[in-house]
Amino acid sequence: MELNGSQIMIEELKAAGIEMAFGIPGGAIMPFYDELLKADFPHILTRHEQGAAHMADGYARVSGKVAIIVTTSGPGATNLITGLANAQMDSVPLIAITGQVATNMIGTDAFQEADVYGCSIPVTKFNWLIKDVNEIQNVTREAIRVATTGRPGPVLLDFPKDIQITRAEYTPRESVESPLPAPRQYPELDMDGIEKLLEAIERAERPVIIGGAGIIKSGASEELAKFAKATGIPVINTLLGLGGFPGTDELFLGMPGMHGTAYANFALCECDLLINLGARFDDRVTGKVSSFCPKATIAHVDIDDAEIDKRVHTHIPILGNVRDVLITLNERLRPGDYDEWRQTWTDWKANYPLQYDWDGSIKPQYVIDQIQEITEGNGIYVTGVGQHQMWAAQFIRFNEPKTWVTSGGLGTMGFGLPAAIGAKFARPEKDVWLIDGDGSFAMTLVELATAATYNVPVKVAILNNAYLGMVRQWQELFFEKRYSHSHYPENPDFGMIAEGYGVKGINVTDVNEVRNSLETAAEHDGPVVLNFLVNKEENVWPMVPAGAGNDEMQLAPPSREARS
Amino acid sequence: MSRNSNNTKDDTHTIAVLVENKFGVLAKVASLFSARGYNIDSLCVGVTQDPSVSRITLVTRGDAKVLEQIRKHLSKLIDTFKVMDMGETDSVEREMILIKISAPKASRSEIFQIIDVFRGRVVDVSTDTITVEVTGDEGKIHAILNLLQPFGIKEIARTGKVALTRGAKTLKGSKN
Ligand SMILES: Cc1ncc(C[n+]2csc(CCOP(=O)(O)OP(=O)(O)O)c2C)c(N)n1
Ligand SMILES: [Mg+2]
Numbered sequence: 001m002e003l004n005g006s007q008i009m010i011e012e013l014k015a016a017g018i019e020m021a022f023g024i025p026g027g028a029i030m031p032f033y034d035e036l037l038k039a040d041f042p043h044i045l046t047r048h049e050q051g052a053a054h055m056a057d058g059y060a061r062v063s064g065k066v067a068i069i070v071t072t073s074g075p076g077a078t079n080l081i082t083g084l085a086n087a088q089m090d091s092v093p094l095i096a097i098t099g100q101v102a103t104n105m106i107g108t109d110a111f112q113e114a115d116v117y118g119c120s121i122p123v124t125k126f127n128w129l130i131k132d133v134n135e136i137q138n139v140t141r142e143a144i145r146v147a148t149t150g151r152p153g154p155v156l157l158d159f160p161k162d163i164q165i166t167r168a169e170y171t172p173r174e175s176v177e178s179p180l181p182a183p184r185q186y187p188e189l190d191m192d193g194i195e196k197l198l199e200a201i202e203r204a205e206r207p208v209i210i211g212g213a214g215i216i217k218s219g220a221s222e223e224l225a226k227f228a229k230a231t232g233i234p235v236i237n238t239l240l241g242l243g244g245f246p247g248t249d250e251l252f253l254g255m256p257g258m259h260g261t262a263y264a265n266f267a268l269c270e271c272d273l274l275i276n277l278g279a280r281f282d283d284r285v286t287g288k289v290s291s292f293c294p295k296a297t298i299a300h301v302d303i304d305d306a307e308i309d310k311r312v313h314t315h316i317p318i319l320g321n322v323r324d325v326l327i328t329l330n331e332r333l334r335p336g337d338y339d340e341w342r343q344t345w346t347d348w349k350a351n352y353p354l355q356y357d358w359d360g361s362i363k364p365q366y367v368i369d370q371i372q373e374i375t376e377g378n379g380i381y382v383t384g385v386g387q388h389q390m391w392a393a394q395f396i397r398f399n400e401p402k403t404w405v406t407s408g409g410l411g412t413m414g415f416g417l418p419a420a421i422g423a424k425f426a427r428p429e430k431d432v433w434l435i436d437g438d439g440s441f442a443m444t445l446v447e448l449a450t451a452a453t454y455n456v457p458v459k460v461a462i463l464n465n466a467y468l469g470m471v472r473q474w475q476e477l478f479f480e481k482r483y484s485h486s487h488y489p490e491n492p493d494f495g496m497i498a499e500g501y502g503v504k505g506i507n508v509t510d511v512n513e514v515r516n517s518l519e520t521a522a523e524h525d526g527p528v529v530l531n532f533l534v535n536k537e538e539n540v541w542p543m544v545p546a547g548a549g550n551d552e553m554q555l556a557p558p559s560r561e562a563r564s
Numbered sequence: 565m566s567r568n569s570n571n572t573k574d575d576t577h578t579i580a581v582l583v584e585n586k587f588g589v590l591a592k593v594a595s596l597f598s599a600r601g602y603n604i605d606s607l608c609v610g611v612t613q614d615p616s617v618s619r620i621t622l623v624t625r626g627d628a629k630v631l632e633q634i635r636k637h638l639s640k641l642i643d644t645f646k647v648m649d650m651g652e653t654d655s656v657e658r659e660m661i662l663i664k665i666s667a668p669k670a671s672r673s674e675i676f677q678i679i680d681v682f683r684g685r686v687v688d689v690s691t692d693t694i695t696v697e698v699t700g701d702e703g704k705i706h707a708i709l710n711l712l713q714p715f716g717i718k719e720i721a722r723t724g725k726v727a728l729t730r731g732a733k734t735l736k737g738s739k740n
Contacts, residue, residue, distance in 0.1 A: 117588055121595045126642040129588065146642055181584065181645045306636035309629070 003170045005133045005163045006035040009097070012140035014040065015172065018068055018095075020059055020425060022052035026072025028112060029099030031164040036070070044425070044454060047446040049076050051418040053083020054444070056094050058422030061405050062380060064219075065426070066093040066147055073099045074112030077158075078119060082412060085123040087154040089409025090240060091213060093147040094154040096120075102162035103131060116158050125153030133166040138176045149183065151304040152217065193318035194328055197275070197299045200316060201231065202334045204273035204297075206341040209235045210256060210285075213408075214278015214302065215244035220323035221401045224277065225249075227326055231335040234345055236264045238279045239393055240408040247377060247397030253345065254354075257285035258544045259390040262352035265542070265550045267345055268293050276300040278322040281312045282409070291549030301325045352555065354394050361535040362511045364388060364463040368395040370515055371433055371461060374522055379431040380405065380423050382458075384416035384440025387469040390540045392435045403430070414443030420458040421451055431459065431522065438464040438491055445494075448501035451527040459521045460498075460529045465536045466491050473539045498529035507531045575625050576605070578650040578657055578727050579634070582735055584643040585611055585618040593620060596637050602626060606659075606724030617645060619735075621726045646735050650727040657727040660699045662687070663709070666716035667694040675715055682708045693718060 003011065009032070021043040025033040036043055046052040049071045056067040071077050077098040087094050101110040117129045126146045128139055139157065147155040201207060215224055215237075221244050228235050228251050235245045236253045245252055254261035256268055268274070274296040279285065281300075286292040289311055299316035300308055308317045318325055356365040368391050371379075377397045382405040383389040389406055398404055405423050407415040420434040441462050451458055465472075471486040498505030504524055508517045508531065521528040544553045583589045590609060597604055605623040612619050624634060631649065638647045650657065667675050672694070679686060679696050682704065688695035698708050702725070709717070729735070 118591060121588075121592055122599050180642055304640070306633065306640055310633065 001170055002167050004031070004035075004165050004167050005130075005136055005159070006032040006165070008133070008136045008168065008170050009140050009159070010035050010039045011170065011172065012137055013068060016141065016144045017065075018144075019065060020044070020056070020067040021070055022046055022055045022067060022422070023070030024049055024052065024072070024076060025070070026076050026099065026112070028073035028101055028161045029070060029076070029097075029159070029164075031161065032070065032097065032099065032159065043070070044450065046418070047449050048444065049079035050083050050414065051444055051447040051450065053080050053094065053096070054086070054412075054415050054418035055422035055425070055447075055450075057083065057087050057092050057415075058382065058405050058419030059426045060092050060094060060422075061419075062402050062423040063426035064402065066095055066144060067422075068095045068097055070097050071099065072112065073101055073116070074114045077116040078114055081119060081123055082410075084120060084154045084156065086407055086410045086412045086415060088123050088125065090407065091152050091217065092154065093152040095143055095147055096154065096156040098156060098158050099164075100129065100158045100160040103160045104162070106160065116156070120156045123154070124156045127156040127158065129158040130160065130163050133163050133168040135179060136163075137170065137173070138179050141176045142178055142180055145183070146180075189324060189328055190318050190320055191328075193316055194325060194332075196316045197318065198329065198332055198334055200273050200297050200299060201233075201275075202336050204336055205338065206271045206344075207231070207233045207273040207275065207336075207338065208253070208267045208271040209233050209275045209277060210238065210268075210279050211235055211241045211244045211277045212238045212279025213240035214322040215241055216401045218278065218303070218321050218323040219401075220277070220326050221245065223323055223326035223330060226330050227333070230330065230333050232338055232342060233275070233335075234267065234342075236260075236267065238282070238285055239406065241279060242393060242396075243398040243401045243404040246399055248399070250346075253349070255393050257282075257287065257550065258546070259394065259540050259542065260285075260544075261354060261394070262542050262553065262555055263345060263348035265544065265553050266348050266352075269551050270344070271296045274298045276302075277326070278302060280307045281310070283311070286312060286550075287544045287552075288547060288549040291551055356538070359535070360511060362508070362514060362532055364465070364532075364534045364538055365391050365395055366511070367461060367463060367514055367518075367532050367534065368392055368435060370518055371435065372396050374515075374518055375431055375433065379403065379433050380427060382406070382416055382420040382423055382432065382434045384436040385411045385413045385470075386437040386440060387465075387473060387538070387540050388435055388437045388440075388463040390470075391463075413437070413440040416440055417444050417451075417458075417460065418447045420460070421447060421456050424456045424458050434458055434460045436460060436462050437469060438462055438466060438488060438494070439468045441494070442492075445497065448498060448503050448527070448529070452502040455526055457524070457526050457528075460527070461518070461521075462494055462529065462531045463534050464491060464494065464531055465534050465538070467536055469538075470540075472537075476537075476539070477543075478545070494529060494531040498531075504528045505531065507533065509533045575627055576623060577625070577631055578621065578623050578655075578725055579638070580648045580650055580727060580735060581620040581622070581638050582612065582645040583618050583620060583641070584645075585616050586643065589618070589643045590620070592641055592643060593622075593638070596641065597624070597634075600633070600637070602630065602634060606722070608724035608726050610726075621650075621724065623725055648735055650729070653733070654730045655727050656730055657701050657725050658699055659702065659705055659725045660697065660723045661705050661709075662695060662697055662721045663712060663717060664693050664695045664719040665712050666692060666718055668692055671715055675712070678708065678711050684708065
């Protein structure tokens with residue numbers, strides 16, 4: 001049959017099982033939007049293209065499925081850059097389709113022309129400027145394959161307006177001819193590496209597991225639980241690995257690194273075998289590399305060989321899908337005897353718990369604790385970036401994978417609200433809680449309009465300290481309390497703002513109202529914003545100062561250390 | 565990493581990459597270097613016997629760790645077929661240089677002699693300059709530049725290195 005370029009792309013998207021689109025139209029993408037009316041997947045009209053990107057991101061993290069983002073050329077496309085960079089850093093699959101000026105206008109500084117191909121090279125896994133209607137079928141199919149396989153990531157297709165309406169013969173096909181080099185073949189399971197690791201596990205006296213995003217992305221949580229249970233090896237989860245292992249399990253040691261638990265960092269410093277399953281040894285995890293796991297043999301399982309030996313020298317590298325490797329490990333396990341070690345880390349857990357004190361003000365940690373209590377760890381938890389994000393990571397005890405949505409690698413303030421909306425689209429049956437900061441929330445709060453329009457009942461808890469709190473904390477600790485431009489003394493009335501968007505808004509100033517307001521929000525049939533005026537000067541502890549080793553962790557401010 | 569190298573300086577490496585012959589791919593390779601702060605000393609791109617495949621030969625510097633990252637990231641590019649550090653196999657490396665030398669009558673015969681020894685070719689002559697073409701490995705190019713220096717080098721243009729493995733072995737790059 002004969003179709004135009006837009007129709008061909010939509011046929012291919014449908015065939016690939018795309019179920020969701022987010023975006024904003026404009027001149028250079030109007031023909032595609034015209035056909036989108038007839039596509040049988042919903043399109044969510046957002047208020048900003050960055051919001052569309054984060055929605056697709058939140059949707060993908062929770063559903064494991066890829067959504068498309070559609071924008072016009074020029075400013076529509078450049079507004080996506082942050083969203084793409086965010087997805088690239090955290091290995092989240094997305095397909096961005098950006099309108100482009102007509103092919104005969106490219107390179108003439110035409111109205112709303114931007115070199116989107118050039119701009120997006122460093123922030124995508126792959127990108128393509130479509131120059132011929134006959135390549136659309138293959139390229140669309142391949143875009144989805146590239147985004148979702150191997151180490152996932154964002155892909156951008158730049159789609160000139162004239163190609164969107166050019167007609168061509170189209171035949172639906174099972175398999176297409178790839179315009180790209182054959183996908184890299186991952187080697188057969190690295191049995192040598194696996195055997196070495198099994199031997200190391202048998203010999204070890206103080207082993208510890210660190211599970212990263214690879215656990216979540218490869219669907220390895222159950223295998224990880226089996227592995228940990230069968231061996232008795234304790235599990236640390238990185239920021240992006242949270243949810244990969246039950247937060248309430250006795251073997252769970254929490255998060256490592258800069259704002260990790262004391263016992264996770266102690267375990268890293270003391271272990272003699274570190275088993276890294278799909279984590280990329282981020283600098284916030286390792287601290288100073290030279291003092292990272294100084295006594296340990298280091299094993300690293302990763303699907304991306306560019307991650308192996310990148311920052312931390314690995315003794316046992318295993319290239320492969322984490323789940324596949326774990327399945328094989330579980331079939332052959334020969335655990336050693338770690339009883340003494342177990343005593344050591346259980347004592348640490350008992351003696352150095354996460355804590356905060358109580359002074360009558362609303363402590364941000366308390367609000368998170370209460371959210372944890374009323375949801376029993378069964379919600380989906382989304383955050384902005386800053387102190388509130390670290391407290392959420394510390395105090396929520398996740399029961400399942402894919403229930404934690406946070407911007408890790410890029411640390412994108414403003415990620416929260418749109419990501420929460422995307423997450424709710426992915427799993428409408430789940431309670432989605434956004435734990436946000438006042439600074440982060442203000443960056444993308446315009447998407448409240450999207451939540452209201454589509455009645456997406458996300459529950460927003462702003463931990464409003466009237467500060468760019470994380471910046472304020474660093475200034476307090478490392479810049480002798482010179483608070484340079486980190487204060488928002490005239491924060492808007494977020495409760496009233498929410499109401500203005502048609503969203504229920506409640507300002508909470510009394511600690512005795514916290515529980516009630518959370519319950520009200522949980523029961524409300526629609527989106528809610530709870531604006532908690534929290535203690536302004538609370539800091540996140542423990543803390544490993546930037547550039548220091550994990551052995552230099554501070555448990556609490558010097559004056560308070562004695563007490564805790 | 566050990567290498568029996570044609571790479572003269574220890575940390576200099578000649579890398580051959582087979583990529584999709586398509587617009588924008590070179591930008592991706594360049595972006596990969598700029599994003600990580602790695603320098604490219606020379607770069608040479610041309611189409612191969614398969615017109616859909618281009619061969620990029622680039623010379624870069626870095627210790628073993630940096631090199632390993634460069635190789636892995638080049639391989640990771642979706643448009644890449646194959647990556648090879650030419651220093652790791654026995655290979656032939658060549659570069660071509662055009663040298664414009666100031667050559668008043670008095671010094672011409674001496675210049676011609678040098679060119680002869682290096683099997684260079686004179687490709688242009690004017691009243692007071694000679695332009696010569698020389699092909700060779702890095703050592704040879706270095707040597708002739710040294711010898712011609714005293715006469716006055718007015719301008720040079722270098723192609724950058726290209727390299728092939730010796731013997732029957734090739735870098736396979738086609739899609740099938
Ligand atoms: C887009 C963006 N700009 C700046 C930063 C730097 N930054 C990191 S945390 C932070 C403060 C965040 O403030 P808020 O959202 O109120 O959270 P809080 O730390 O107060 O909990 C800033 C400015 C960032 N991560 N992202
Ligand atoms: Mg704040």
